Amino acid sequence: MCDNVVVPPHPVPPHPGSTGLHVPAGAFAIRTTDSSGLGAFASHNIKKGECILSESPLVQWTLQASEKTTAGLVSLVNALPQGAYEEYCSLCQNPMHGSGPKSLYGIWLSNAYPCTSPMQALRDRQSGMEEEEIERTKAVFASACRFNHSCSPNAHASWNAQRGQQVIYALCDIARGAEIGVSYLENACNMRRAQRHEQLGFTCKCAACDVSGLQLAQSDQRRGRTGAIFAMLEPIIRAADKRAVALVSERLDLMKLESMREEWNTLFCAASYFALAGDARQASRWAAQAADSARHGLGSDSDEFQHYAACAARWHARCPMMRG
Ligand SMILES: [Zn+2]
Numbered sequence: 254m255c256d257n258v259v260v261p262p263h264p265v266p267p268h269p270g271s272t273g274l275h276v277p278a279g280a281f282a283i284r285t286t287d288s289s290g291l292g293a294f295a296s297h298n299i300k301k302g303e304c305i306l307s308e309s310p311l312v313q314w315t316l317q318a319s320e321k322t323t324a325g326l327v328s329l330v331n332a333l334p335q336g337a338y339e340e341y342c343s344l345c346q347n348p349m350h351g352s353g354p355k356s357l358y359g360i361w362l363s364n365a366y367p368c369t370s371p372m373q374a375l376r377d378r379q380s381g382m383e384e385e386e387i388e389r390t391k392a393v394f395a396s397a398c399r400f401n402h403s404c405s406p407n408a409h410a411s412w413n414a415q416r417g418q419q420v421i422y423a424l425c426d427i428a429r430g431a432e433i434g435v436s437y438l439e440n441a442c443n444m445r446r447a448q449r450h451e452q453l454g455f456t457c458k459c460a461a462c463d464v465s466g467l468q469l470a471q472s473d474q475r476r477g478r479t480g481a482i483f484a485m486l487e488p489i490i491r492a493a494d495k496r497a498v499a500l501v502s503e504r505l506d507l508m509k510l511e512s513m514r515e516e517w518n519t520l521f522c523a524a525s526y527f528a529l530a531g532d533a534r535q536a537s538r539w540a541a542q543a544a545d546s547a548r549h550g551l552g553s554d555s556d557e558f559q560h561y562a563a564c565a566a567r568w569h570a571r572c573p574m575m576r577g
Pocket residue numbers: 403404405457458459460461462
């Protein structure tokens with residue numbers, strides 16, 4: 254039955270500047286960690302799907318291809334009010350962006366998040382946009398940039414285009430006092446530990462990295478396999494090849510073993526396959542699951558949730574039994 258279509262559980266939050274946005278106050282506190290400088294810790298027991306933070310940028314800047322200079326960034330930072338300027342300058346600089354004294358650009362390179370949703374980045378790629386054009390506008394945030402990286406994150410950070418803010422949602426229940434970690438890497442679940450550390454430019458000390466011997470070999474093997482499946486999926490789906498379903502299921506199983514909870518893309522791969530294969534019922538069912546996952550990780554006003562929920566509804570309407 255097509256009875257699994259997602260309906261947003263609550264109205265889409267108002268746009269900031271209208272009646273204001275409800276973000277629970279004080280979900281986290283910034284304090285010193287044992288090993289990674291400052292970090293964000295849960296101030297109370299946080300539920301899966303809870304919005305932990307929704308924050309406007311301190312500085313938002315677009316590096317123009319023709320510009321080749323950071324003068325624009327420097328003038329934006331210098332124009333900040335004193336408190337905001339100090340917040341910016343207090344952020345860390347990753348040694349891969351300069352081991353000497355901190356620079357405004359070094360801080361930018363170490364902290365800026367893209368102001369593009371992953372779905373928009375995908376659309377840009379599919380429309381043939383050059384890689385260097387995609388995710389060119391980035392932003393630095395006073396609080397969001399304090400959350401440390403984890404390779405098995407319990408929260409997800411993303412740009413919310415409707416709000417014009419960076420949002421962080423809990424991917425699972427987080428106990429009071431636990432550190433809240435987000436992934437700085439788009440596809441940490443596809444990378445072995447050494448690859449992750451190379452991309453990060455530092456040695457991550459998260460629970461997923463704090464393993465050795467057989468455990469490390471197994472984790473590396475699982476993440477290598479999820480990466481291989483990820484690379485295989487697109488052409489297989491395009492060909493409406495039924496192997497897509499087994500590959501999606503295998504990837505979801507491997508992600509669970511790695512405590513990787515950002516499942517929406519993978520779930521939607523199965524929905525896309527069934528849509529192309531002409532099975533509207535299964536397409537709707539998988540799209541509804543993708544929407545549910547995206548609602549928890551990205552919010553109900555995210556591009557992803559709205560797209561998946563709309564697909565689930567559209568395919569649901571095509572189910573033969575429902576039309577009958
Ligand atoms: Zn790690």
